[in-house]
Amino acid sequence: MSPTTGMRVLEPPHVGPPRRLGVNVRGALALVGTLTKWLAAAPLLPLAFALGYGESPWPFLGAIAVAGVLGLALERLGRDELRTVGFREGFLVVSATWVVAAGIGTVPYLLSGNPELDRPVDALFESMSGFTTTGASIVTDLPALDRSLAMWRQLTQWLGGMGIIVLALAVLPRLRIGGRQLMESELPGPEIEDLGTRIRQTARRLWGLYVVLTALLAGTLAVLGWTGLDDRMTPYRALAHAFTTMPTGGFSTEPDSIAAFQPVTQWVFVCFMILAGVNFALLYRVFVRRRVRSGLRDEELRLYLGFIVLGSALLVLQLLEQELSGSDAPLRNGVFQAVSILTTTGYATVDFTGWTTLALLTIVGLMFVGGSAGSTGGSIKIVRHLLVGRILRRELQTTVHPDLVAPIRLGGTPVDERTLRAVIAFVLLYVGLFVVGAGIIAIDTALQGPSLEPITVMAVAATTLGNVGPAFGHAGPFASFHEFSDLSTLVLVGLMWLGRLEIIPVVLLFTRQYWRL
Amino acid sequence: MKVFIIGAGQVGSTVVEALHADHDITVLDMEPARLSALAYKYDVATFEGDGTSRRDLSQAGIANADLVIACTSRDEANLVAGMFGRREAPHAKTIVRTSELEYVELWREGQLDVDFVVCPELETAHAISRAIGVPAARQTDVFAEGQVQIVEFDVEEGAPKSVVGVPLRDADLPRDSKVMAIIHGDELTLPGGDSVIEPGSRIVVIGSPRAAKEWGALLAPGGASVQDVVIFGAGRVGTAIARVLSGQGISIRMIEASRERARAAAEQFPKVRVYNAVGFDPDFLERERIGLAQAAIFAMRDDTKNLYGASLAKVHGVPFTIAVAHEAVSIAAFDQAGIDVAVNPRAVTAEEIVRFAHDxxxxxxxxxxxxxxxxxxxxxxxxxxxxxxxxxxxxxxxxxxxxxxxxxxxxxxxxxxxxxxxxxxxxxxxxxxxxxxxxxx
Incomplete structure (x- = not known):
């Protein structure tokens, strides 16, 4: 138009309306469907128990139907949009998969007709506590549960422990989306260690090791029962507890948890809880590839064992001094509780509610330690404590020597600064969520009851966020969470969800930045 | 009118090209090669000298000028030349070219003693802003300090019946606008009340900028105004574009490969999301869903990069691509590649200068x-x-x-x-x- 045409429109385009949504929700849900439809196979085991014991099979048939139909329906819904499912959708896929899994987990509870689990909120709590391997329970009368239903409860923990997505990656044919990101969100810790050339191979080896260790524990327990060393340890209980020990879950079929069993059985549990809190990739290296020496030099393992010794010592010393353990075994009870809480299992051999405040504070403190990265343990994790410690040391160092270049190393390898930032952000988010969660519980329990001690409020928030299990008092190891209001129950469900997925994928879903283009 | 031009680069020669027929022109530059090229092409006087030297300027006869245009590529040289021009030829109008938005603002506040300051980056940004404002337009230009916009549209099949196929006096035209011409094939008509816009013709519309946008929405079926753009390159041009567009409430993302420049842009524009990334990385484009953006603007320093980036954006599905063409010849290459709008900063600047210089x-x-x-x-x-x-x-x-x-x-x-x-x-x-x-x- 102008004589010199500085601007020339070469081809007037057709511009559509602005896109507001930068996330392919339908495609993500389709992937969620793919990942969850195999959960339809999970209730087969309790179904077999139901048929064997002559109990009602309908809760499990219902769960199979719901999982199958929901999975296929979701898959079909976005089948055509899978092409653009990528990095961004990964967070939604992981977070939604866990909600869907928890939802499917409620079906047997709701259909069972058990009066303690027939409300959706309560069933959701039980199911989320199962899949996230928390182990906090709403049930007060465990013996009243059908044995098949109790086994389902144990099984959810076993599935959730190594991760339902990791299992899906192991058994499913190749997915469109890169499995690594999904796996990283589910396998705790800053990064995952490859055990094969393909992510599927890694997933299979991890699950294989997990199955072997579970079978080993179940066998050991069964032998203890069979040889008469512990006559309460039936094969059913052996399997049930193997299902909740290896994932550091903590559900028990017994109302008095591990106190139901003999000391020798309890020591076996201690050993396997410690194993479950070790990085499974490290276990694989040591046991399968027989690289024992390099495995034992692992810095995280050493700090993990150090924490166990320290926590055990603190508890044992206090029990010795106070003689409050109510038993003649301060050593066993102290070590068991320290290991159970630190690895975020949540078993108990004694109701520690009555212990001294200092002991209770120690327990709350241990709830923030957690297992190793790549283990089934929850909470902050050892490696993050290690890195935060080194970051703090470097800050002090560079205060004195401002020009010092000091990369932070882990096992001799320098750690990327971005990873370090992520570690700090994670710890801050973790503590922040703990404070917010405890605050809501404090306000809600003050308004709607039950009345809780301040330390119990803290323990309730820490135990759910860290996927540990028991707190004190009303929510103590031999008690139940059924007294909380629906609001508090849902908040605790949210904390378990956040804790299991290591916060970021879930928190992202509540930000504008995630959804906008 | 006697025009004195300091700087025979792209802007200077474009100005010469536009003004040489009606005006007496003297061009001063330090490069003899450039001067002789101009002198062979146009009937202009040339003088080899330094625009920042008062002696050179007065020897070249700046005192006789009615209009002084300082348009070298160096801001400081232009400012100094403009200042000396003011002294030597007190009655002449002075135009100074600058790349620094700060100088433009100073001039607007009356702090710079020149008559007109023109900034290629800002003119480019304004041109792009006009193109984005009416994406369906074939060409568009503004007059009277931006109050009047003239837009040329293709009328396609499927355009609404309220406008197309009915006599203009019965048509429901956007307020504050007027159809100035209907072009059908080779034939152009100045429309009256009985004229009818037919699909397949081309029309020229004059109106307020708002009416121009309404016309755009009317004639592009399913089309919408651009509210979401991605700017590649956070150099001077890119930041000027970001500044102009963010003033219009458009959501902006910027992509800049240099960490320092990305950082500076992020600091300057708190609402703009700036990514330190190479805009050609398919993983990045995929991860950030660049393909879903309504428009992508390529304001990198290198035409080849702009060309490739815009082609890549098309591949990823961006419907509207606008690329800066630093070399005039690039426009044809951009056209070949299917880029929608090409803007040459120096030519746009020369146009602004010519517009001011005219009677x-x-x-x-x-x-x-x-x-x-x-x-x-x-x-x-x-x-x-x-x-x-x-x-x-x-x-x-x-x-x-x-x-x-x-x-x-x-x-x-x-x-x-x-x-x-x-x-x-x-x-x-x-x-x-x-x-x-x-x-x-």
């Missing part, structure tokens, strides 16, 4: 259809015989008044409005008729 009463502001038609911006004299005439009674002589600017604000006249002395009139006319129109008004 204050008559401004030939734009040409259409291979110079067969012109858009004129004329201030009416008190002696014009059409003063006091209603627009409906104006004779039809192959010219059409599209808008008038009265007391600083634009009016899009209807039949009952009356022409007054001192009105600035935007007239669309056949080129052969232009002298007659200028004389009559």
């Amino acid at each position: 204050p009463r008559t401004q030939q502001v734009a040409m259409l259809e291979g110079n067969r038609y012109e858009v004129l911006d004329v201030t009416t004299r008190e002696t014009s015989r059409y003063i006091g005439t209603k627009f409906r009674d104006m004779p039809v002589h192959g010219a059409l008044i599209g808008a008038i600017v009265r007391n600083g604000s634009a009016i899009f006249p209807h039949g009952d409005d009356v022409l007054q002395a001192g009105d600035r009139v935007i007239v669309f006319t056949e080129a052969s008729n232009a002298p007659w129109v200028i004389e009559a008004l």
